[in-house]
Amino acid sequence: MSDHNESSGDVDIAANLATIQHNIDEAAAAVNRQSADITLVCVSKTHDAAHVRGALEAGRRVFGENRVQEAAEKWPGLKQDFSDVELHLIGPLQSNKAREAMRLFDVIETLDRPKLARTFARLRDETGHCPELYIQINIGQEPQKAGIDPADADAFIRECIEDLALPITGLMCIPPVDEEPAPHFALLGKIADRHGLKVRSMGMSGDYECAIRMGATHVRVGTAIFGHRAYNIGENA
Known part of the structure; x- marks a missing residue:
């Protein structure tokens, strides 16, 4: 991992994106899926606006930030030139930052606890607005990671949808780094299926092709697009 961001001149972002799209197309075709049904979330956390602009100019419009x-x-500056961006929050969210997150992001992928769900519901009632929400599942039951335990997922999903009437459209997970990801992706798919949730945000730079073969609708890719970051925040790309 480098100590500094590589400048946009050091990384051919357009070429990286073309390679990733080719890999997405092939992984989808291998399981008779349409690659158009798979959204590439370009994880731009820690990369400056000039770096991100390279992906925007290559036609990408869905981006993920951690903070x-x-x-x-x-x-805000980038959106002046590219107004059709869809911005995803893919990092952990403190409840006291929920109001600003709901204003900034089109999708929040990291709804991971009842307190945050209740905060979203209260702010939705107060403002009349709520972004699309994914529930984060701690699919490997790792104590250091955020997310709902798989055993508690059904009850929490029902609470969010039925009791709080939140706009839950999918699930997100980060499998353990030292385990085969496919069984974890399969489990997320089973949980999503039980609740009729179509969106499965799973797969990052190292395993997005496996995730697509296992039914991912969204893959979160950062390093393979932009190069190494100046620092790491969480493990969501």
């Missing part, structure tokens, strides 16, 4: 503050600083 509310970083997104608030980076994206």
Whole structure:
């Protein structure tokens, strides 16, 4: 991992994106899926606006950020030139940052606990607005990771949808780094199927092709597009 961001001149972002799209197309075709049904979330966390602009100019419009503050600083200027961007929050969210996150992001992928769900519901009632939400499942039951335990997922999903009437459209997971990801992706798919949730955000730079073969609708790719980051926040790309 490098100590500094590589400048946009050091990384051919358009070529990287073309390679990734080719891999997405092949992984989808291998399981008789349409690659148009798979959304590439370009994980731009820690990369500056000039770096991100390379992906925007290559036609990409769906991006993932880990931090509310970083997104608030980076994206307003970019959105002046690219107004059709869809911005996803893929990092952990403190309840006290929920209001700003709901204003900044089109999708929040990291709804991971009842307190946050209740905060979203309260702010939705207050403002009349709520972004699309995915529930994060701690698919490998790892103590250091955020997310709902798979055993608790059904009850929590029902609470969010039926009791709080939140706009839950899918699930997100990050499998353990030292385990075969396919069984974890399969489990996320089973949980999603039980609740009629179509969106499965799973798969990152190292395993997105496997995730697509296992039914991912969204893959979160950062390093394979932009190069190494200056620092790492969480493990969501």
